[in-house]
Amino acid sequence: MPQRNDPRLRSDAQRNRERILEVALTELSRAADTPLSAIAKKAGVGQGTFYRNFPNRETLVLELYRHGVQQIADTASVLLETMEPDRALRAWMDHLARFAMTKAGLAEAIRQALSTSSGKAAKPGHTPVTEAADLLLRACEEAGTIRPGVTPDDFMLAIAGLWQLSPHDDWQPQATRLLDIVMDGLRAGAPGRRGLSGGSGRL
Structure with missing residues (x-):
């Protein structure tokens, strides 16, 4: 046995x-x-x-949220192993958009879990996601493919529009446009761009 x-x-x-x-x-x-x-x-x-x-239900719902946060965080290092830093960052942004829609879809379940937990449970934080963003931003900065000095807080504020989209609508085209605009802004003024030929640093 x-x-x-x-x-x-x-x-x-x-x-x-x-x-x-x-x-x-x-x-x-x-x-x-x-x-x-x-x-x-x-x-x-x-x-x-x-x-x-x-x-109980609260344990399940909050673990769903934690699990999603950790998955999106872990994806950053995986992408960096297989792509150039700026491409990895842009791909990760797509993963983050899907996570934002998942979070929106679970919003009511999370609200119910927190309201019935009698203060014993707290909504998990975004620390792993912020750390993953920092990892990607630093890799891009070292490669010279984004403007220097961008912080994780800057980045999260720039993509905050993702959390305004509805998971029940056709959110993907709008998310793609938003993230492309953010990525173009990050690449503007990047020191390494002067050495690129034929637009090789673009998606």
Whole structure:
């Protein structure tokens, strides 16, 4: 019989947890009051497994938010490994737009979770996302592909329009235009641009 520390058990438990989060994201974005039993059923896990991972609705909703924040943060270093810094930054901005729409879709579920937590839970912060933005901005600055001195706070203010878009509308074309404008502004005055030929630094 497999022991409790068997890697296969840990792997199965992780898959169950990720599957619950995946289903919960879809269902709670559609309806904030979706029953937890329905989420467990669609995720293909038993009630015991579900509640071992997420004892209540508040725990599930806030973990969804934390999970999304960490995913978008982790994407930054992955993109930098495969792309030039400015291209990695622009690609990451698209990921951030999708996260903004996910957050908007979960807004009511998050509000309900916080209002019923009796002050015991707090909405997770954006620190990992801010740190990821800083990583990308510094890489771009070192490469000479954006104007020097841009801070993560500057960047987050510049893209704040993303949070004004509705996930229920055709938000992608408008987000693309907004992010292209921001990216053009970041590239304007970049010291490395003088050495580029044929527009090789553009998307």
